[in-house]
Amino acid sequence: MSNFVKQLLIILTLSWCWFLLSSANIFPALLFPSPPEIIKSFYIIFAEDGISYDIYLTIIRMVSGLVAGIALGVVVGVLIGFSSLVKQITFWVDFLRSIPGAALFPAFMLLFGLGELAKIFSVIFATVLIVIINTTYGIKNMNKTRLMVAQTLKLSKLQTFFQIILPESLPYISVGIRHAISYSLIMVIVTEMFMGTQYGLGKRIVDFHLTYETGKMYAVIILTGMVGYFVNRLYIFFEAKKIHWMGR
């Protein structure tokens, strides 16, 4: 049996379970729509509600926060990694990381208003710390043998950094990025739910919830999962190409 057929069977089984559950009338049909209803809603949100624009906006917010968070995280992580205060600073990074990003929403809204800036800053906050931690770890735990090789090659400090230390820590940085990707989507969805906006998948979930269009609500939830999955796969594909020595 091909992989595709197996996956199809799983989807059909799950849908069938959902279908049985919804037709058992444990929950009112309005609150727990059946699979055909959700599939129909999928069509309607694309055809009539213009969900494509929401997907686009959510991805843009996610990616711009992510890129900024990763760039900042790598730079700060490298600086901390080389600093003599690495232990002390790591404590503070860990402490900050223990604050759920959502707890900072009010502060972000006060500082950056209700617009895009506040949303993107929330994503940066949620992603930068994990990237910092992994980058610092990569720098601290780099292979000393290759550093010695670099020394006998008489490389300059800059060459040693870009040719040896950076590629050496890439696998660690990449682990941070993987976590950051999942955090960023969580953050975007939640900010779209609570910080004023017209568009975005998070906003749509809340709106369809308020209007009891539950079929559409579930459709958008599934769509959000698809976005997360797609971005993740895209990154893993990129990682396998560019950081091919990871874990070998």
Place this chain on the structure above:
Amino acid sequence: MLKIINVTKSFGQTKILDGINFEVADNEIVAIVGPNGCGKSTLLKIIAGLETMDNGEIKTSKVGDEEIKTSIIFQDHRASLFPWKTIGGNIEFAITKMDYKLKKIKVDQILSQLNLTKHQHKFPYQLSGGMSQLVAFGRAIAQDPDIFLLDEPFSAMDYHASLKLQQQFIELMALIKKPACIVTHSFDEAILLADKIVILSASPTKVIQILKNNIERPRKIEMLSSLEAQEIKQLLFTNISSFLL
């Protein structure tokens, strides 16, 4: 020529190297044997300039204060090669100050010398242990050093791979004609490869004895069962028996 004169090194309160003296002549291969923790690797690092010494001197026949160029081959080839570079890339990276075309020619030359041409686009993790150590040799050759420093280069692979690599090393050194210092635990390896065997004591480490090995190079592995080789081995055992107790 390289002269190691009265090299002394302590780590904290512990004295490791306590006045090490020996010479490496041009085109001479010197094996350094001694018990674990006696500072053999530290000595190599000092020669390479990767570690400071408290006292002593490393003299070369180079004029002025020109630094000696060394290349180290480490025991752990996995940790010493650059996994983000191909085999060809690893070797090329070691060649500095040369224009692109000449570089390419030199890399190709080293690759064919080592029989690695068909593997040049592979990555280190795609090769066997013996073969990746061969790449590390290639990178060391590309550095064009005054002396090769080898830190237990044949011990991170299985016995047969290690014998094969030793044979390749012998052939390479016959072509390259440069001095080398090899740290090893294996007396057979020392006898097979070296012209001179420096026996170190346990730390604080001194030179116990320097044995000459006049068996003609390049040698074949069968040589190890010869009478001359057995005699040297006998002497090695006699010399280390004191610190086996």
